[in-house]
Amino acid sequence: MQIRHVEFYFAKNPPHFPAELGKSAVNFSLENMHKAKNFLGQEFDWILFDARQGIHLDALAIAAGSLRAGGVLIIWLAQEAQIDFDSRRWSGVEQGIVTPNFNLHFNRLVKKYFADNPTQFPPQFHFEHSLNPPAQRSCATSPTVEQANVLAQIQQSCAEILIITAKRGRGKSALAGFLAQQMAAQHSSKLWLTAPNKSAVQILQDFANHCVEFVAPDELILQIQQDKNAFAQDCLFIDEAAMLPLATLNQLISTFKRIVICTTIHSYEGTGRGFLLKFLVNLHRTFQHFELKTPLRWVQGDKLEQFIDELLWLECEDNLIQPPYDAKSAVQFRQVSQQDLLPRMSDFYGLLTLAHYRTSPVDLRRLLDAPNQQFWLAESSDALQAENSNALLGECG
Numbered sequence: 001m002q003i004r005h006v007e008f009y010f011a012k013n014p015p016h017f018p019a020e021l022g023k024s025a026v027n028f029s030l031e032n033m034h035k036a037k038n039f040l041g042q043e044f045d046w047i048l049f050d051a052r053q054g055i056h057l058d059a060l061a062i063a064a065g066s067l068r069a070g071g072v073l074i075i076w077l078a079q080e081a082q083i084d085f086d087s088r089r090w091s092g093v094e095q096g097i098v099t100p101n102f103n104l105h106f107n108r109l110v111k112k113y114f115a116d117n118p119t120q121f122p123p124q125f126h127f128e129h130s131l132n133p134p135a136q137r138s139c140a141t142s143p144t145v146e147q148a149n150v151l152a153q154i155q156q157s158c159a160e161i162l163i164i165t166a167k168r169g170r171g172k173s174a175l176a177g178f179l180a181q182q183m184a185a186q187h188s189s190k191l192w193l194t195a196p197n198k199s200a201v202q203i204l205q206d207f208a209n210h211c212v213e214f215v216a217p218d219e220l221i222l223q224i225q226q227d228k229n230a231f232a233q234d235c236l237f238i239d240e241a242a243m244l245p246l247a248t249l250n251q252l253i254s255t256f257k258r259i260v261i262c263t264t265i266h267s268y269e270g271t272g273r274g275f276l277l278k279f280l281v282n283l284h285r286t287f288q289h290f291e292l293k294t295p296l297r298w299v300q301g302d303k304l305e306q307f308i309d310e311l312l313w314l315e316c317e318d319n320l321i322q323p324p325y326d327a328k329s330a331v332q333f334r335q336v337s338q339q340d341l342l343p344r345m346s347d348f349y350g351l352l353t354l355a356h357y358r359t360s361p362v363d364l365r366r367l368l369d370a371p372n373q374q375f376w377l378a379e380s381s382d383a384l385q386a387e388n389s390n391a392l393l394g395e396c397g
Contacts, residue, residue, distance in 0.1 A: 001299050002070030006114055006307070009076045014048070021046050026066075030085070033059040040200040040240070041173070043297070045071040052078045054086030054096070055106070057312065057361035064308045065168040069298045090366045099369040101342060106311065113307045147175045150290045154179060159288035161253065164262045165276070169297035169305070176237055176262045177207025183235060184211035189257055192231070194220050195239040204239055204262075212237060217244060221251050231255045240264060242275040249279065259285075277354070312361055316350035329380050336375050341367070344377075 009015055018025055025046040028036065036059035047063050060075075067073050081103060083096040091097045143151060154162055166172040180191055191212040195201045198214055205212065215223075224231060236256040241249055242263040253259050263275065280287070298305065309315055341348060349367065353359045367373070 004067050004069060004298050004302060004304050005072045006304055007072060007074045008110065008114070009074050010079050015074055015076070017048070018046055028056075028059055028063050030054075036062045037197055038199050039063070039066050040197060041202045042066055042199070043068045047071070047073045048076060049073060050076045052076055054084040055102070056086045057365060061308050061312060061361065064304050067298075067304065073304065087365070087369070090362045091370045092372065097369065097371070099365070101338070101368040102365060105368065109307055109311055112310075113303045143175065143178050144171060144294070144296065146292060146294050147171055147178060150175060150292065151178060151182070153288075153290065155182075157288050158286070160257075160285040161259045161261060161283070161287035163276070163287055163289045164260065164292070165265045165289070166292035167295075167305075168264050169295050170292040171294075171296040172262050172264065172292055173201070173203040173239060174207045174296075175292065176239065176260060177204045177209075179260060180204070180208035180212045180237060184208070188235075190234045191237065192220065192234060192256075193237045193239065194252065196243040197240070201239050204237070217248055217252065221248065224251065224255055228255050233257050235260070238262065242279075246278060250282070253285070312364060313346055313349045313353075316346045317353045318350075320347060320350035320354065332379050334377055334379070336377055338368075338373060338375065341375050348375075348377075 017027070024044055026039070026044050026048075028039075028047065028049045030050065030053055033056040036056070039062055044066050045068055047067055049060060049063050051060070063073060081098060081100070084099045084102075085096045087096045087099055088094065142148075150164070164172055164175060180193075183189070183191060193201060193204065193212040193214045194217050195214070196217065198216070201214055205214070220236075232255060234256055235258045236252065237260045238244070238249070238252060239262045241261045242265070244252075253261075265275070276289070294300070295302065295305070336344075345367070349359075349364060352363070
């Protein structure tokens with residue numbers, strides 16, 4: 001499998017757009033970044049990410065997750081630090097702010113992962129890049145070894161709820177599609193599919209040979225409320241479940257004979273493992289959890305994935321030290337400045353992510369650079385025990 005390439009572009013004129021790629025090339029611009037979720041479930045060979053006026057971190061993570069093996073992601077940056085207009089979403093400052101802390105974090109990781117890239121720094125240059133014609137995505141006729149192992153375990157499971165999680169690009173939706181195929185062949189029950197965004201289920205439907213039809217969550221809930229017993233013998237697939245509010249998710253699983261829940265963990269949505277903690281705590285039906293770990297859309301150890309993981313601190317909750325709570329242990333409470341918080345950001349954000357499963361890149365950007373915030377830590381001699389971050393624009397954690 002080919003590696004994915006990242007180029008950093010600083011010229012005033014846009015880079016050459018490879019028109020021969022057609023729909024396999026896409027431009028993320030200021031005008032469409034707020035609709036970036038519509039690109040979920042799609043794959044591209046060439047992506048231009050225009051970050052000259054600000055870095056929309058959610059959209060950057062989606063772009064990275066949409067790039068195929070062998071593809072090229074071009075990140076178009078301004079030559080000098082300036083107001084990040086994306087900050088108007090989260091800073092509480094109408095005209096936007098400069099974001100020195102995030103810029104420092106971003107530039108450090110660029111140097112760490114892409115130091116050999118000749119276009120990393122701003123000297124003027126002209127960039128032309130040609131690609132081979134795009135390889136159209138074809139659905140595999142059989143699952144991978146890892147997917148087959150999970151399918152075999154599911155066949156033996158009596159659990160009412162099957163939970164399939166994975167980082168992006170691991171074949172989670174494809175696995176659900178294969179499972180839907182098997183269920184449809186057995187004619188055991190009618191299959192339903194729902195998700196926060198219809199465009200995000202395309203891969204699942206392709207691998208299921210379109211044997212399962214999409215219904216929007218709100219429409220499905222309305223049908224459940226009208227006649228709950230109508231679904232008692234049916235099976236429901238919920239894709240990207242962690243993007244749904246828990247109240248919505250709980251309504252969806254209130255009926256149906258069997259439910260397959262698929263969700264991405266450690267992703268741009270902030271849907272980390274905290275989602276499972278929040279979801280399972282009040283679950284009163286039998287369940288079994290499966291996780292895919294091997295990347296399929298890019299090579300193991302992919303630099304772009306590692307860059308995004310570290311940029312968004314996606315692994316911080318796994319790396320967080322969580323000593324057993326001892327009510328008799330001494331706990332120190334202290335207020336810290338934003339600058340003091342930066343070296344502790346991994347622990348701070350890790351604890352925040354565990355406590356609030358919908359923590360998002362907006363929260364991260366706010367913590368790093370938004371003004372008018374106050375930060376409090378509760379620490380023992382072993383580790384961070386609790387935290388609080390509040391600001392004039394609202395409480396963050």
